[in-house]
Amino acid sequence: MQIYLPIAEVSVNAFLLLGLGGIVGVLSGMFGVGGGFLMTPLLFFIGIPPAVAVATEANQIVASSFSGVLAHLKRQTVDLRMGGVLLVGGLVGAGVGVQVFTLLREMGQVDLLVKLCYVVFLGLIGGLMFIESLRAIRRSRGQTTTKVIRKQRTWVHALPFKMKFRTSGLYISVIPPLVVGVLVGVLAAIMGVGGGFIMVPAMIYILGMPTKVVVGTSLFQIIFVTAFTTLLHATTNYTVDMVLAVLLLIGGVIGAQIGARIGVKLKAEQLRILLAIMVLAVCGKLALDLLLTPAEFYSIGTGGHG
């Protein structure tokens, strides 16, 4: 069934969009990533103009994250306090990120930079997580009795302004989560994604939060940052396509519910290695795009930008 999108001004298959939304929704619920880093490139691929894809994706992430966070709230795996601190940083970061994005667009190399950002960050994070979780799995296979204690004292614990995060079982300074929030906000705005795939590892490895809490908390923060981004895009670029968003989010919210339930059944290590593989796959695809000789050397952008 073909459907014409009023803002994107293209006609696409409605079931294709529902399916895409569903698949990405499942991943979103499982891993606490918004799924934007997968969905945005997929939307480009089916012919949605990039500006519309990025803005609408932000709107869709709001829905799937909200659906996911409700499931997590019920299980009490959301650290609201930590989420709040991350959010403050995230909003500041998003504001800065939008400015950086505009500046880069004027310089005309925004496409390349976004892709490079993806490759570098996805590659780094995916690689680190993959190695770490492989090690963890091997450890748990070798000797099942020794439990890994993750609470080492690092530089993170030496900073001032300490705050108690009961749900995460942490007593740390608010500076690291704030910095993580800002960085994620900046990257989220530049890369047009929720930023979960950066935040989740950062929370695990830098803040030392338990994996089960990380997913819900990250979703909580993502809702607000992407809502902010959606409004920004809607008011400045008029690129949020409501019809596209609705189709994506119908699939997305259902998928997120299913994903959240699958996530509970998997072990933390398995969850992490799956996420790592996925992140690496997307990274590889984007790297190939940059490295391989393209079939078409030319591309069209409307107006003075694109």
Add this chain to the structure above:
Amino acid sequence: MRTLFALLCLLLPAQAQAFAAEDVVADLSQNRVSINTSFDGSEILVFGAVKRSRPVPIGTPPLEVIITVSGPSEPVTVRKKDRRLGIWVNTESVEIDAAPSFYAVATSGAFGDVLTETEDQRHKVSVAQAIRSVGAPASISDAQSFTEALMRIRANNDLYVTAEGAVELVQETLFNTEIRLPANLVEGSYETRIFLTRGGEVTAIYNDVIEVSKVGLERFIYNLAHEQPLAYGLLSLFIAISAGWMASAIFRFIR
């Protein structure tokens, strides 16, 4: 200036006599294309007849018909990728001043036979002529290849169509053709032109317009997004949040 005018006065009647003998009477199957939610392209039938005040003298070259449909023009940037440090980067770019978002040409014969190059330039009939590129930056050596790339990419997307021999001409009097408007149409006025040619020279022109516009829900959403962006953004968020909440509630109910 005056001599030129006098010359024109002398020339015009002679030309008119040769050309005015034939005129076009034509119509379109529809002058209005409505883009609704299920819009999936549209087919427009262009048909008409040639009106003659006197019979065609023996020895005149055969009549040919060219029909063009052109979407609204807008500036376009064409970028070229080049390998830098092992990766493919957009390096050069050319701004094309105006390129139609859609362009279809249908002819009754091979393009080279039905229209001379001079006439093509004057009336801007072929796809290449419809694109207006005033000048590329001096640093770009092969500006032409950028225009060609634009034509190639749009042709691959069915936006630029050249259909030679697609106009059916019956006894040099009745003609018709079908122009297919693709699903990825842009709103606006689509200028439709019909040319009669003899020996590659244009002898008569007919103009019409197809209005392409969004209707119903499409229109409403588009207007809201542009006129009330804040309300639109908030509405989008509201839909997103309530959809998220509903899905969660439904799943809780199922459990």
